[in-house]
Every structure is written in C-alpha cells, then in structure tokens.
Amino acid sequence: xxxxxxxxxxxxxxxxxxxxxxxxxxxxxxxxxxxxxxxxxxxxxxxxxxxxxxxxxxxxxxxxxxxxxxxxxxxxxxxxxxxxxxxxxxxxxxxxxxxxxxxxxxxxxxxxxxxxxxxxxxxxxxxxxxxxxxxxxxxxxxxxxxxxxxxxxxxxxxxxxxxxx
Amino acid sequence: xxxxxxxxxxxxxxxxxxxxxxxxxxxxxxxxxxxxxxxxxxxxxxxxxxxxxxxxxxxxxxxxxxxxxxxxxxxxxxxxxxxxxxxxxxxxxxxxxxxxxxxxxxxxxxxxxxxxxxxxxxxxxxxxxxxxxxxxxxxxxxxxxxxxxxxxxxxxxxxxxxxxxxxxxxxxxxxxxxxxxxxxxxxxxxxxxxxxxxxxxxxxxxxxxxxxxxxxxxxxxxxxxxxxxxxxxxxxxxxxxxxxxxxxxxxxxxxxxxxxxxxx
Numbered sequence: 311x312x313x314x315x316x317x318x319x320x321x322x323x324x325x326x327x328x329x330x331x332x333x334x335x336x337x338x339x340x341x342x343x344x345x346x347x348x349x350x351x352x353x354x355x356x357x358x359x360x361x362x363x364x365x366x367x368x369x370x371x372x373x374x375x376x377x378x379x380x381x382x383x384x385x386x387x388x389x390x391x392x393x394x395x396x397x398x399x400x401x402x403x404x405x406x407x408x409x410x411x412x413x414x415x416x417x418x419x420x421x422x423x424x425x426x427x428x429x430x431x432x433x434x435x436x437x438x439x440x441x442x443x444x445x446x447x448x449x450x451x452x453x454x455x456x457x458x459x460x461x462x463x464x465x466x467x468x469x470x471x472x473x474x475x
Numbered sequence: 476x477x478x479x480x481x482x483x484x485x486x487x488x489x490x491x492x493x494x495x496x497x498x499x500x501x502x503x504x505x506x507x508x509x510x511x512x513x514x515x516x517x518x519x520x521x522x523x524x525x526x527x528x529x530x531x532x533x534x535x536x537x538x539x540x541x542x543x544x545x546x547x548x549x550x551x552x553x554x555x556x557x558x559x560x561x562x563x564x565x566x567x568x569x570x571x572x573x574x575x576x577x578x579x580x581x582x583x584x585x586x587x588x589x590x591x592x593x594x595x596x597x598x599x600x601x602x603x604x605x606x607x608x609x610x611x612x613x614x615x616x617x618x619x620x621x622x623x624x625x626x627x628x629x630x631x632x633x634x635x636x637x638x639x640x641x642x643x644x645x646x647x648x649x650x651x652x653x654x655x656x657x658x659x660x661x662x663x664x665x666x667x668x669x670x671x672x673x674x675x676x677x678x679x680x681x682x683x684x685x686x687x688x689x690x691x692x693x694x695x696x697x698x699x700x701x702x703x704x705x706x707x708x709x710x711x712x713x714x715x716x717x718x719x720x721x722x723x724x725x726x727x728x729x730x731x732x733x734x735x736x737x738x739x
Binding site for chain 1: 483487490491494495497498502505506509513516517518519520521523524592594597599628629636
C-alpha cells in the first residue's frame with residue numbers, strides 16, 4: 311500500500327517538477343511522467359489493478375496541468391493502459407526492441423485518444439477543449455527523447471536486477 | 476471474483492464520471508487548489524531549470540563536485556539563486572521602465588503579471604493573477620513594447636490561463652499599417668510561431684514587411700497593438716480575397732513580465 315501511495319505522489323511531483331524545471335528550455339522535452347507511468351505499468355504483474363488507478367491519477371493530473379478541461383487525460387490514459395495490458399499476450403516484454411515497440415504503441419494510442427476525446431468534448435462543452443494536433447510532449451524532439459528515456463529505464467532496470475541477483 | 480471485478484469497474488467508472496463532471500462544477504476550484512499547492516515546488520524547479528539553462532550553473536556545479544565540499548555547494552547554490560532572482564528583478568524593472576518611458580501606463584490601465592506555467596505547443600500560458608486581483612475574461616495581454624500576446628481564456632482565483640495569439644483557437648480583427656489606404660482583415664493563429672492574415676480584398680496592396688496591428692474590437696482589446704509583420708503574400712486570382720503569412724513578434728514568453736489591459 312505504501313509503495314502504491316509513493317508512486318502516486320511521485321507522479322504528481324514529477325509533473326510539477328517537469329513543468330517548472332523544463333519551462334525555460336529551448337526545445338520541448340519528453341513527457342517524463344507519461345514514460346514513468348508506462349514503465350510502471352509494463353513492469354507490474356498483470357493481475358494488479360493498480361496500473362489502472364495509476365493511469366487514472368496520471369490522466370487526472372495531465373488534465374489539471376496540461377489540458378484546458380477535465381476528461382482528456384482521464385479517459386485517454388486508462389484507454390492506452392487497457393490496450394497495453396491486453397498487449398501483454400501478444401507482445402513479449404523481455405527485449406529492448408519490444409519494450410520500445412510497446413512504448414510507441416502506448417504513445418500512439420494516448421496521442422490519438424487524447425486528440426479524439428478533445429474533439430468530442432469540444433463539440434458538446436461550452437469551454438474550448440480542443441488541443442492542437444502537436445500537443446504537449448509530442449514534437450519530434452520529445453518523441454526521440456521519450457524513446458531514449460524509455461530505453462534507459464529498460465536497460466537500467468535490467469542492469470539493476472543483474473546486480474541484485 | 477466476477478462480482479469483485481464488477482464492483483471495481485463500477486468504482487472506476489464512477490471516478491471517471493466525477494472527474495468529467497468537474498467540467499461543469501468545481502473544476503476551476505480543483506485546478507486552483509493544485510496550482511496553489513504545487514506553486515512553491517514548481518517555482519523552485521523553475522529557478523533550478525533557469526540556472527541550468529544558464530551555463531554558469533553547470534560550471535559551478537562541476538567545480539563544487541570536484542571540490543566535494545558540501546558547504547561550498549550550498550553557498551554557491553544560494554548565490555546562484557540570488558543571481559537568478561536578481562536577473563529576474565532586473566528584467567522586471569527594465570520592462571516597467573519601458574512601460575513608463577513609452578507612456579503605456581497613461582494610455583491603458585495595466586496590471587503586471589508573470590508566467591507561472593506554459594504549454595506553447597497547446598497555445599496557452601498560465602499567469603500569476605486571477606479573479607481576486609481584478610482580472611477579467613477576454614482581457615488582452617501585452618508586452619512592455621505593446622506587442623499583443625493573447626487573451627485571458629479562463630480565470631481562477633489567483634491564476635489565469637491565456638490563449639496565445641499564435642494558437643489556432645484565437646482569431647482577431649487586424650489592420651495593416653499603411654499610409655495610403657487602410658486594410659482590415661482577420662489574423663488567425665496557426666500554431667508554433669505562425670500567424671495568417673486573411674480576408675484582405677484582392678485589390679489591396681499587400682507587401683512583405685508591412686506591420687499588422689489590432690483593429691477596433693467589441694471592447695475586448697484596444698486597436699493599435701502590434702500583432703506581426705508580413706513575411707509572404709499569397710494571392711490567388713480565382714478568389715476574391717488574398718492572404719499573408721505573418722511573422723509573430725512574440726513567441727517564446729520565457730520569464731519576462733507581461734501586462735494585462737484592465738481598461739482602455
């Protein structure tokens with residue numbers, strides 16, 4: 311339980327630090343919180359419902375800090391998580407290349423989901439909910455950076471496990 | 476087991492429903508609470524980020540690491556904080572001096588604001604004042620040199636979200652600065668640094684380099700605020716209007732001081 315609460319607080323702090331720390335950087339940076347959520351989901355056991363709670367919390371925070379209203383992150387991140395959980399059956403996860411493939415799949419679903427949901431919400435809500443096609447963390451640099459960061463997490467975890475053994 | 480899963484699914488759906496309902500009730504309060512609690516940490520992270528952007532921090536940190544002296548590291552960091560604070564204050568003072576020199580404060584009733592968060596790709600910034608400081612929805616945001624930045628889109632108690640002019644969601648009435656003939660059109664944001672001037676009659680003499688300013692609106696912003704400069708004219712003789720690609724004077728806000736026009 312303590313570990314779960316730790317991760318929920320960690321994601322919140324990561325988002326806050328990210329929007330503060332990288333604000334004055336000249337190029338857009340990866341969405342570290344999204345990659346961390348992805349890594350936590352991938353490295354957890356399939357039965358664990360915590361991944362969905364984590365995605366819901368992450369999506370809610372994205373709505374607060376990145377999006378104009380509520381619902382875009384809250385819906386799209388759990389959807390991407392559910393697809394990611396299902397993909398366990400047909401995508402192995404013991405190789406870096408598959409890990410990167412999963413990360414790209416996760417990003418693609420989240421990206422398409424968030425844009426689609428924003429358009430749907432925009433059509434029946436008074437406030438402006440539309441987000442541009444190139445939204446937060448999806449420029450060329452940030453995608454390359456995300457894949458690199460994801461790769462580092464994967465390799466780092468593997469090395470760590472070797473040391474622990 | 477099935478019952479347990481159904482119960483969990485129900486709780487999950489209920490949570491989504493509650494979050495979604497925040498769009499209608501209490502959403503602003505929730506956002507404001509998060510912004511309020513996150514502010515101290517966000518500010519510290521921002522200052523550290525600005526310090527890192529400034530290469531001095533890298534060198535000083537390296538030096539401190541080489542010396543392996545914790546006390547010195549603390550002192551240096553403190554000095555860097557002071558230095559970045561000094562730079563920020565100098566920038567603020569410079570902007571305020573510019574306002575006083577140009578007489579902008581006599582022309583409009585202004586309130587100085589600072590950017591606390593931004594999402595340039597999504598076309599908005601968050602400023603450090605809101606309802607409690609007397610800001611109003613749709614008020615215009617400008618720089619000290621009268622460049623139009625955007626309009627307040629959403630108000631919170633102590634924060635406001637500003638829709639940037641370069642955002643595709645914002646379009647304004649604008650006119651071309653020309654001695655001979657006044658041309659009025661509409662400027663639309665196209666994302667990133669791009670702006671487009673549209674609905675200019677085909678016979679109007681548009682040329683690169685012409686400056687575009689805001690035109691009279693319905694009480695939302697004053698006329699004469701600088702919008703951009705024509706970079707390229709697009710003419711199609713089959714259509715009755717011509718367009719122009721504009722260079723925006725304002726793109727990356729960084730940490731400079733901005734001004735909200737309260738009255739004009």
